[in-house]
Amino acid sequence: KSGEGRAKAERMFGLMDGFLKNDPVSLQKDILDHVEYTVARSRFNFDDFEAYQALSHSVRDRLIERWHDTQQYFKRKDPKRLYFLSLEFLMGRSLSNSVINLGIRDQCADALNQLGFEFEVVAEQEGDAALGNGGLARLSACQMDSLATLDFPAIGYGLRYQYGLFRQVILDGFQHEQPDYWLNFGNPWEIERVHVSYAVKFYGTVEEEFLNGEKCKVWVPGEMVEAVAYDNPIPGYGTRNTINLRLWAAKPSGQYDMESYNTGDYINEVINRQRAETISTVLYPDDRSYQGKELRLKQQYFFVSASLQDIIRRFKEAHNNFDDFPEKVALQLNDTHPSLAIAEVMRVLVDEERLGWNRAWDIVCTIFSFTTHTVLPEGLEKIPVDLLGSLLPRHLQIIYEINSIFMDELKKRIGLDYNRLSRMSIVEEGAIKNIRMANLSLVCCHTVNGVSRVHSELLKTRVFKDFYELWPQKFQYKTNGVTQRRWIVVSNPSLCALISKWLGTEAWIRDADLLTGLREYAADAILQQEWKMVRKVNKMRLAEYIEAMSGVKVSADAMFDVQIKRIHEYKRQLLNLLGIIHRYDCIKNMEKSNRRKVVPRVCIIGGKAAPGYEIAKKIIKLCHAVAEKINNDSDVGDLLKLVFFPDYNVSVAELVIPGSDLSQHISTAGHEASGTGSMKLLMNGCLLLATADGSTVEIIEEIGEDNMFLFGAKLHEVSALRDKGPATKVPLQFARVVRMVREGYFGFKDYFKSLCDTLEGGGDFYLLGNDFGSYLEAQAAADKAFVDEEKWTQMSILCTASSGRFSSDRTIEEYAEKTWGIEPCKCPF
């Protein structure tokens, strides 16, 4: 373009102000229009849910406007883009988050008010988008918020499951799973793109053909499924930038198999075609075991293939030489779930674009980066060769070829060390041959990131030691973070206002490091008073919810002690429960007059167990059995209450976190790759009771050991303790509380037997017995600190003040600079 032309276009972008106005009157008109024309209700008669729908559509219109401008701007600037591939995104609700990021929260509340509605009530109508399991999936959601806010040219890709994570229903204390058919009331936060669709191929054979005298492979598929795009706009905060989360849904392919249309079996043909939709039907509810299921593999390839077709189409619109690809494209693999993308890019470049193997390989090696979220070698994904060969025959060949070249090079580097060669091979030999997706990713990605410093050390010294010794330069880490927009501004508005008042600015909402400014007021009596008030009101709100949900009345003066996360043996909810039993036992056995000295506690546990995870389900049952006993014991009264929060999800977290005094992050050292719940609680001024595991180690560095309650075996002690066998220093109290469970004090004796067996008789892999003594000491220290309100409040303020480092903005900035090589591309206002 000429200089003049560019200047004109620049001016045009400068004028790109919102077309829709954001004052309450304009918003109100839009809401009423949507009531009439979108929801098709009378504007004289609509309820809270319909108000939610109409408001959401009004907000969506504003999102679309910005989304268009942003896409247009990116297209014109053509920066290097980040493509974030993840099979899981745990977005939760969108309304409150959107209006806050768009800066129209108060205007919307005003508009609704005049119509006789209350914003909070209307926002409560929204269900959660739960297209993910746990930490990994919520991390993706936080990172999308940061990518948008920091103006990075990024697109998220994933799957649009019709059924999100199951709903947890508790009957008689047992977990039952119910399908989460979340789209039945419509979803205003997505835009269906019927014209953005791609054919995805499966099965079939690989044939050899000669093209222009050259021998080449051609994949002749046996099945085709159509991937249709659903776009979910992700608004940044304090910027016009609104990026895209593109989720794919499976539809029957439009490309008919003419043969079968002549067989006369019309009905069966239609039914078979319809089956294609199952690919994107349901999210796998187990967050870390891979059972070689064909449907899961189909999901992975489906989303990878559609995303890459989309990415390559976009690249080709502006470029005709694939050598420019690495300058325009960064592909981020969120865990190994999208790792088939590596083989898919090779296939497209070699078989379809005919670049030749070496040129294609050079490109592949510069575009992919990989983040792993796990510590355990068992947690790493493996795909049976037979399964892969039948579903994706050409990809299997490509992976074999990559491996063969890698093995040859490796032999040159390390000699014939067959043990090491077989450990590093992408192909695992054995009774069942497997493809190791992590090894594939390690070989082909330029970078492998851990999610905390300790995690990265474990990757280097244990999990991927062989690879680290070969390619130390590939190993990096980016400590996880969470977005303060969702976790303070949306979920704790009164704390948000208090922080802004004392800092004299709202700038911390985009720059969390500014929170350190609170440190100098931590001892200020007025701030402390206001801080306490805010927290008290949040606790009262939580107490009301507890009563409504479980019928248990709790006092907001008690210490609210929470453990909210997926149920896993390594996360040790069982340690927490045994501690609660011990506390109960002590209260029962103490002189009545001494009960006055007990610090009242409300213990809250929430989380889902994978449907096939027996032990985790027993832990949930034990929690209910113990709660039943304690909550109905008049000796105990308000001194101790235990509540299980059913169906823990993002919106429950938004309610619980602001009202928590103490939270537990008590995994056996060396097991939690990072942990992110701790960061959300820390930001909200909740004190931590924790082991030195995952990101907690870095949290300690920020807040200091004095401002938290630390306990338990350290990482370097764990393997020695295990080698020593049954813990030698198991305290008497531990044996006693386990015996209470074993002997049926809480009922269900036979059912809990196997749970107790995991702890005794030489088991106790997670070292509950070993850590029990120091756990009780840490709990006692927490009690003691809670009594000194001034001190506690000061610690609470210091937690928030020290949480800035754990903003996902910091994580994303590090990724952008050190891993992806992308720059902000800010759409002008």
Ligand code: C3B
């Ligand atoms: C989780 C890990 O268990 C957490 O320690 C970590 O903070 C988060 O990922 C985010 O990095 N994780 C998960 O939720 N699902 C997996 N399959 C593996 C790890």
